[in-house]
Amino acid sequence: MDFTLNDEQRMYQDAVRNFCEREIAPFAAEIDKSGQLRMDAIAKMPDLGLTGLQVPEEYGGADLDSICTAIAMEELGAVCGSTGLSVEAHNELCCLPIVKWGTDEQKQRFLPRLTSGEVLGSLALTEPDAGSDLTGTQTRAVKDGSEWVINGSKAWITNASLAPVIVTLVKTQPDAGSAGFSQMLIETDRAGLEIAPPEKKMGTCASPAHVLTFTDVRVPVENLLGQEGRGLHQTLATLDSGRIAVGALCVGLARAAFQHALAYTQERQAFGQRLVDHQAIQFKLADAATQIEAARLLVYRAAWAKDRGEKYTRLASMAKLFASEIVESIAFEAIQIHGGYGYSREFPLERIYRDQRVMSIGEGTSEINRIVIARQLLAN
Amino acid sequence: MHVVVITKSVPDTEATVTVDGSGNVSWGDKLVINPWDEYAITEAILLKGAHNVTATIMTIGPDEHKEALKHGLAIGCDQAIQVWDAALEGHDSLAYATAAAAAINKLGDVDLVIFGKELSDIASDIHVFQTARKLGWTALGSVAKIDAIDFGAKTIQVQRLVEQGIQVVTSQLPAVISVIKDINEPKYPTFIGIRKAAKADMPLWDSAELGLSADDLAAPVKVTGYRELPKREGAVQMIDGASAAEQAATLADKLLEEKVL
Numbered sequence: 348m349d350f351t352l353n354d355e356q357r358m359y360q361d362a363v364r365n366f367c368e369r370e371i372a373p374f375a376a377e378i379d380k381s382g383q384l385r386m387d388a389i390a391k392m393p394d395l396g397l398t399g400l401q402v403p404e405e406y407g408g409a410d411l412d413s414i415c416t417a418i419a420m421e422e423l424g425a426v427c428g429s430t431g432l433s434v435e436a437h438n439e440l441c442c443l444p445i446v447k448w449g450t451d452e453q454k455q456r457f458l459p460r461l462t463s464g465e466v467l468g469s470l471a472l473t474e475p476d477a478g479s480d481l482t483g484t485q486t487r488a489v490k491d492g493s494e495w496v497i498n499g500s501k502a503w504i505t506n507a508s509l510a511p512v513i514v515t516l517v518k519t520q521p522d523a524g525s526a527g528f529s530q531m532l533i534e535t536d537r538a539g540l541e542i543a544p545p546e547k548k549m550g551t552c553a554s555p556a557h558v559l560t561f562t563d564v565r566v567p568v569e570n571l572l573g574q575e576g577r578g579l580h581q582t583l584a585t586l587d588s589g590r591i592a593v594g595a596l597c598v599g600l601a602r603a604a605f606q607h608a609l610a611y612t613q614e615r616q617a618f619g620q621r622l623v624d625h626q627a628i629q630f631k632l633a634d635a636a637t638q639i640e641a642a643r644l645l646v647y648r649a650a651w652a653k654d655r656g657e658k659y660t661r662l663a664s665m666a667k668l669f670a671s672e673i674v675e676s677i678a679f680e681a682i683q684i685h686g687g688y689g690y691s692r693e694f695p696l697e698r699i700y701r702d703q704r705v706m707s708i709g710e711g712t713s714e715i716n717r718i719v720i721a722r723q724l725l726a727n
Numbered sequence: 728m729h730v731v732v733i734t735k736s737v738p739d740t741e742a743t744v745t746v747d748g749s750g751n752v753s754w755g756d757k758l759v760i761n762p763w764d765e766y767a768i769t770e771a772i773l774l775k776g777a778h779n780v781t782a783t784i785m786t787i788g789p790d791e792h793k794e795a796l797k798h799g800l801a802i803g804c805d806q807a808i809q810v811w812d813a814a815l816e817g818h819d820s821l822a823y824a825t826a827a828a829a830a831i832n833k834l835g836d837v838d839l840v841i842f843g844k845e846l847s848d849i850a851s852d853i854h855v856f857q858t859a860r861k862l863g864w865t866a867l868g869s870v871a872k873i874d875a876i877d878f879g880a881k882t883i884q885v886q887r888l889v890e891q892g893i894q895v896v897t898s899q900l901p902a903v904i905s906v907i908k909d910i911n912e913p914k915y916p917t918f919i920g921i922r923k924a925a926k927a928d929m930p931l932w933d934s935a936e937l938g939l940s941a942d943d944l945a946a947p948v949k950v951t952g953y954r955e956l957p958k959r960e961g962a963v964q965m966i967d968g969a970s971a972a973e974q975a976a977t978l979a980d981k982l983l984e985e986k987v988l
Contacts, residue, residue, distance in 0.1 A: 353925070354797075354924075354925040355921060355922060355925035355926075358797060358801060358916070358921045358924060358925055359918065359921050362801060362915060362916040362921060365915070366915050391915070394915060394917040394918070395915060395916070395917065395918055396917075396918035409918040411918065
């Protein structure tokens with residue numbers, strides 16, 4: 348067993364950290380306020396592979412391993428939840444299913460544009476009346492000659508307004524149960540697709556999430572992604588991988604909150620000594636450091652299993668569940684340590700606290716992840 | 728056609744450097760590439776893109792400086808060379824320049840040597856000019872822009888930042904230049920470069936390889952110790968007074984008394 352990063356992984360971590368500190372961190376507060384993702388920073392990402400982490404090089408990607416992907420996500424999370432979430436969704440939820448199930452023609456058609464740094468990709472699952480229960484998906488695709496005709500609506504679709512194409516879960520056969528769903532590649536310039544203005548959210552405010560309405564949207568049959576009837580299976584497999592990345596984002600957010608707290612406790616005086624000299628504060632710091640270490644190990648463990656081609660559904664859910672819950676408590680305690688300053692919008696902790704909140708909701712709530720873990724345990 | 732960047736690892740500019748009672752220096756946990764060298768490397772990569780030259784990154788130092796070499800490769804340099812020998816232990820800038828010049832001569836076809844403006848750890852740039860002197864080449868410091876470079880005709884025109892403004896200078900190649908922040912926007916490592924750097928074979932050239940003797944590398948200047956500056960003591964005094972004007976008058980009197988004004 349070897350817990351050290353190899354040379355390539357360590358250099359990648361340094362390079363991404365340096366990039367994030369220079370290109371993203373200085374603008375994190377500003378974009379949270381404006382609600383506009385900074386596309387200038389996204390445009391600089393392809394050279395570091397951030398817009399195509401696990402996309403083959405022939406399509407403009409970096410073909411990195413899952414550990415490097417986790418490293419990149421942690422670094423992004425540590426500086427900006429909004430940028431982190433959008434880049435995560437782009438890589439894991441849009442690029443990855445195309446890499447995994449796309450035909451050569453589809454890969455050629457969509458991936459070079461997706462990895463260009465000019466756009467971010469999107470995946471549409473959730474609907475106004477169906478979230479955790481994906482079998483409740485109502486958006487319907489009906490074959491009409493050489494086309495699919497799509498009607499319905501989707502909600503909370505990250506990056507839709509920035510995307511050239513949206514991987515969309517649709518019902519293709521209403522009476523086939525879980526085998527009645529398919530994934531469809533829907534270009535955002537298709538007639539009949541309406542993307543509503545971004546939702547007003549608690550956190551990750553610069554990562555846009557939209558309601559989509561499909562009214563007789565027509566796409567050629569060549570836009571079916573993977574197999575007809577395998578859409579639910581493909582979606583769940585996509586989410587497995589995404590959960591490792593969300594776990595890594597949480598590790599980054601938690602690390603940032605912890606570092607702010609660690610620095611502040613060494614500066615601030617109370618009752619005649621530094622905050623850090625109070626044992627009550629030391630215990631908070633020790634707990635946070637331990638939780639971050641444990642969460643990162645779970646994330647790496649799941650990523651490692653994925654790279655080895657092992658089943659990693661349970662590990663990915665564990666990583667996401669644990670990391671998304673510890674980040675909340677660490678952000679909470681970091682604010683507690685800062686007192687009023689932690690509550691102020693002039694300081695980053697308030698933003699971190701809001702940004703982390705979605706992590707235990709999106710890509711599988713904590714409750715869904717517990718169900719996934721329990722099912723895996725009981726299946727063995 | 729060949730451009731060489733000479734770099735080294737330095738303590739992180741954010742690290743706390745401390746000196747203990749015995750004069751031992753702690754430089755912090757982490758070394759980073761000398762920040763000025765990021766501009767030098769970027770300029771070499773830009774020249775490589777525009778003129779099809781080979782870009783080599785070189786360091787004169789022990790293994791901890793290999794990180795700086797890898798950084799150069801990750802940004803896009805073609806090859807990296809480490810120059811080090813036990814005889815260089817405790818070297819000064821002149822010994823450094825002797826080794827650097829010998830390594831550049833060994834490469835043979837070098838047209839341009841690029842340094843960052845200075846070394847951030849010792850705040851010195853004398854090694855730049857000593858290296859040029861050892862090579863017998865022109866030295867152009869504080870270059871803000873390369874206006875033109877012709878590797879065929881062996882000429883270069885640069886803009887130097889001088890106290891009074893910008894000086895435009897032409898020179899023959901080969902030459903040694905040092906570059907400042909105005910020259911470019913530093914490039915980031917790329918994943919392709921990182922992949923290459925992680926696997927790169929970086930040759931080590933010692934004094935025998937460079938044809939230098941221990942005498943050639945003897946350092947006339949020795950660092951005999953480090954000590955911290957005495958801590959500055961400060962105290963706060965509140966100025967009382969019935970009005971702002973009275974407070975200002977009292978403050979002015981005190982400042983005159985202390986000979987601050």
